[in-house]
Amino acid sequence: MELNGTLGYELSSLQALKTMDLSNNFLHDAIPYQLPPNLTYLNLAKNNLSGNLPYSISTLVSLEYLNLSHNSLFQEIGELFGSLNSLSELDISFNNLTGNLPVSMGSLSKVSSLCMQNNQLSGTVDVLSNLSLATLNIANNNFSGMIPQEFSSIPNLIVGGNSFANMPASPPPTLTPPKNPRDQPNHPQGPVSAPTVPDTPIDQDDKKLQTGPLVGIAVGSIAVGSCVLFTLVFCLYKARKRNDDESSEPKDIVGSLAVNIERASNREIPIPNNSHENAAVATSDLQPNGKMTPERVYGTNGSTAKKAKVPVTATSYTVSALQVATNSFCQDSLLGEGSLGRVYKADFPNGKVLAVKKIDSASLSLYEEENFLEVISNISRLRHPNVVPLTGYCIEHGQRLLVYEYIGNGTLHDILHFSDGMSRKLTWNTRVRIALGAARALEYLHEVCMPPVVHRSFKSSNILLDEEYSPHLSDCGLAALSPNPEREVSAEVVGSFGYSAPEFAMSGTYTTKSDVYSFGVVMLELLTGRKPLG
The missing domain is CATH 1.10.510.10 (Transferase(Phosphotransferase) domain 1)
Known part of the structure; x- marks a missing residue:
């Protein structure tokens, strides 16, 4: 029977349970913080578990076997192994674990098999140098530094796919190169009757074979040098011409093209509201990967404005699309109200339901308005099963809206x-x-x-x-958008x-x-x- 769901937190009540094998199922969400305390065998491999390794693992002092491989675990491992003196096999491979190896991993005195391949672990592996391992697989991570000399005694060692400074060289080929017949001694049992070829023709052929590549290299070098020189001269010419024309109106084709591109990037293009996907701004057509990189302009004068690109991994929506989804932000769609504004339920034509926080412009200072994209960029990178994720935003027509998953x-x-x-x-x-x-x-x-x-x-x-x-x-990361101190009464202070x-x-x-x-x-x-x- 295949299991599909989450692991219940009632597991901790199973005091006498020593073996738990729930591998190859459809379990999801996080591993419970509380586990049966007397476990000696725990296998949760090949599920869809996420989150981090719970701290309660450190309390399983009788644990001998732990397999959490082929899941979606992420974050750092944590100092969990200081009391696991009985653990002999540990497999956390094929996850998304990050960070350095915990120091407590070096205290696993009885561990013989350690598999951590195909993660995103980094740093050095010195904490493993004193372990008596028979199998160590740390391939396809981001480890660096030196491979400890002690690893040479491990029978089954796999370290490829990392950035070690002393990475072992590839094994030499098994085939031995043929020897020159003239250098071979006459052996009574070997093939001593090799045909004798005159020395002079061989030397001439070698010279002919070597002349062609030398000529090619010389011609190629001359061509490359000419291209570099031409490029350098052209760049100097363009720089001088740009300096001469800096105070005058640009008349060249390249300058006018740049102006047209700049205007096109700021021009608002109407978008039909027939689906959630069509609600993205038109500039997303220029970025096939779907990751928006809007531009922010500092300064009040066009001649001195500087642009800084802020990477945002959330989807950009138009005001019209969000108005249609929330029925023009009507009272019936209202979900609640916070310190920064009201939250509305958004029903999109494709059936997707999201939550839209409409930020009150009076609650933000001028500085926060200018840095709104930077805040969105930071919030959009927060990913945790117990954090409401930001999926989109809107900064059109002076409006500032945040789009979240609907809970x-x-x-x-x-x-x-x-x-x-x-x-x-x-x-x-x-x-x-x-x-x-x-x-x-x-x-x-x-x-x-x-x-x-x-x-x-x-x-x-x-x-x-x-x-x-x-x-x-909810509202994780919004502390950067604190309410405007000029307001008489802060809704945040009252609500908190x-x-x-x-x-x-x-x-x-x-x-x-x-x-x-x-x-x-x-x-x-x-x-x-x-x-x-x-």
């Missing part, structure tokens, strides 16, 4: 305090799962993202629940009252520790069912 079961705040029927469905295990998922999201923002991302508005109304009551943290750490109220400084304080308040709210100021 359709409401917020944790509404379910806890405004829906008695829904709150009854939040069993103890469900509440623990919500707490752990929110903790994972915060851990990702603080520990994995570089530089760390401070959420600044961690509260139950920003924790969205899907149909399986899995949590998804009761969640803010004392040091924030006293100093106005918000750090990752402030997020952890807010997390504690949400946990009390989740476990007691009472409001922060109740």
